[in-house]
Amino acid sequence: MTDKTPVTVLTGYLGAGKTTLLNRILSEDHGKRYAVIVNEFGEIGIDNDLIVGADEEVFEMNNGCVCCTVRGDLIRVVSGLMKRKGGFDAIIVETTGLADPGPVAQTFFVDEDVREKTRLDSVVALVDARHIHEQLDRSREAREQVAFADRLILNKTDLVDEAALAEVEARLRALNPLAPITRAERSRVPLEQILGVGGFDLDRVAERLPADNPGHGEPGHVHDENCGHDHHSPDHGHDHHHGPRGHAHQDDVKGVSLSLERPLDGQAFTRWLDRLLAEQGPDILRAKGVIDVKGEDRRLVFQAVHMILEGELERPWRPDERRWSRAVFIGRNLDEAALRAGFEACAA
Numbered sequence: 001m002t003d004k005t006p007v008t009v010l011t012g013y014l015g016a017g018k019t020t021l022l023n024r025i026l027s028e029d030h031g032k033r034y035a036v037i038v039n040e041f042g043e044i045g046i047d048n049d050l051i052v053g054a055d056e057e058v059f060e061m062n063n064g065c066v067c068c069t070v071r072g073d074l075i076r077v078v079s080g081l082m083k084r085k086g087g088f089d090a091i092i093v094e095t096t097g098l099a100d101p102g103p104v105a106q107t108f109f110v111d112e113d114v115r116e117k118t119r120l121d122s123v124v125a126l127v128d129a130r131h132i133h134e135q136l137d138r139s140r141e142a143r144e145q146v147a148f149a150d151r152l153i154l155n156k157t158d159l160v161d162e163a164a165l166a167e168v169e170a171r172l173r174a175l176n177p178l179a180p181i182t183r184a185e186r187s188r189v190p191l192e193q194i195l196g197v198g199g200f201d202l203d204r205v206a207e208r209l210p211a212d213n214p215g216h217g218e219p220g221h222v223h224d225e226n227c228g229h230d231h232h233s234p235d236h237g238h239d240h241h242h243g244p245r246g247h248a249h250q251d252d253v254k255g256v257s258l259s260l261e262r263p264l265d266g267q268a269f270t271r272w273l274d275r276l277l278a279e280q281g282p283d284i285l286r287a288k289g290v291i292d293v294k295g296e297d298r299r300l301v302f303q304a305v306h307m308i309l310e311g312e313l314e315r316p317w318r319p320d321e322r323r324w325s326r327a328v329f330i331g332r333n334l335d336e337a338a339l340r341a342g343f344e345a346c347a348a
């Protein structure tokens with residue numbers, strides 16, 4: 001595990017500050033050797049359809065799904081890099097022009113050669129504090145980039161005031177309840193917040209899950225069974241999800257947090273999750289969770305990228321630890337009520 005080269009995928013809408021960040025990483029005196037892979041179409045990364053169509057190889061997964069495409073050119077570049085003498089301390093992939101960082105992330109799980117030599121560390125998304133509202137309003141790509149990320153860098157903080165920053169943060173939270181948000185100017189962020197994040201590391205998934213939901217009505221609150229009101233009323237949900245600006249029409253990508261204080265039936269949960277990912281994998285950008293399985297001393301930790309699922313029983317629950325099940329799903333068109341019902345039906 002440790003001899004695998006960590007890979008950070010850098011995403012973010014046009015002009016968010018990715019190049020600024022890359023230049024910073026490459027020019028800083030850190031004594032490390034980083035390889036940077038820039039999408040060769042980055043300079044003309046405006047017409048996503050054209051680029052993806054021209055450049056993407058369709059990869060058929062075991063389960064026959066062709067929605068999960070893996071970039072063959074990326075595999076070739078990474079494989080080539082790994083053959084270089086001396087190696088690299090880390091690889092950074094900039095995904096300009098890609099609609100969804102999902103296919104790039106999947107490359108690191110699916111290709112055997114790449115998987116053997118590298119491990120996906122995290123997906124970091126840069127956010128332009130000044131323009132993000134408009135980008136989120138207009139662009140599904142922008143929403144997906146935010147939703148997919150393990151960490152969000154809220155850049156260009158010099159261009160807006162504190163109230164606007166707080167508003168942006170609330171909106172980012174609604175799209176992605178998991179990713180910590182770091183504010184930055186000129187993409188100035190400590191490197192350890194970008195490299196070595198461990199967003200895909202099962203051992204660290206648990207510590208990255210929000211310990212608790214912010215209170216009802218607070219920014220970033222995601223409804224769960226602890227909210228004392230009816231989740232099934234038809235007009236419920238929109239305003240709450242989108243903070244003060246009330247972006248109710250942007251509901252296609254969102255995060256849904258589920259939790260249960262009772263243990264789950266391990267088999268029932270696995271069956272439910274497998275089926276969910278098989279049926280809705282294309283729409284599920286990310287999922288992570290820690291599950292309390294009945295009759296099992298250890299915590300079940302899982303994470304998923306579309307339909308690629310990894311899970312394992314890791315350390316035992318500690319006696320002083322709150323023993324409960326938590327899962328977060330981030331994706332498009334998620335039916336919150338159905339997810340909750342399915343999850344709760346797994347109770348042992």
Ligand SMILES: Nc1nc2c(ncn2[C@@H]2O[C@H](COP(=O)(O)OP(=O)(O)OP(=O)(O)O)[C@@H](O)[C@H]2O)c(=O)[nH]1
Binds near residue numbers: 015017018020157185
């Ligand atoms: N005011 C301000 N400008 C910034 C900041 N960060 C970057 N910029 C500027 O924003 C512009 C875009 O930054 P880039 O780093 O090129 O953004 P990018 O994400 O690589 O852009 P694309 O490659 O087009 O997707 C440049 O002119 C930067 O100098 C910031 O924190 N504040």
